[in-house]
Amino acid sequence: MSQPLPFLLCLILLGGLTACKTPQAAEGPSRPRPGIDPARTEEVVAQRYVDATTQMIRGDLRTASELYQEVL
Structure with a gap:
């Protein structure tokens, strides 16, 4: 039962990091x-x-x- 929690947390963190790295998010609206x-x-x-x-x-x-x- 405790194994899915770290996996989900990792996915959430990776998703947040990926969203921050997108050009539109970094540079603002074109x-x-x-x-x-x-x-x-x-x-x-x-x-x-x-x-x-x-x-x-x-x-x-x-x-x-x-x-x-x-x-x-």
């Missing part, structure tokens, strides 16, 4: 760069993924690969 609309950027990226997936379904893997590379 700020958009001046002149860049984050909503528009997300919209463009989402559309590129849709376009690439459509090309892949059509069998045009070269175009799909190029579109995915643009997103990355």
Whole structure:
């Protein structure tokens, strides 16, 4: 009965340490760069993924690969 307690305590501590080490927690919320609309950027990226997936379904893997590379 006493064995699960140290194991659970260890998991809780590791989870807390991991949460503290995430970049967002360490650096705070990210700020958009001046002149860049984050909503528009997300919209463009989402559309590129849709376009690439459509090309892949059509069998045009070269175009799909190029579109995915643009997103990355």
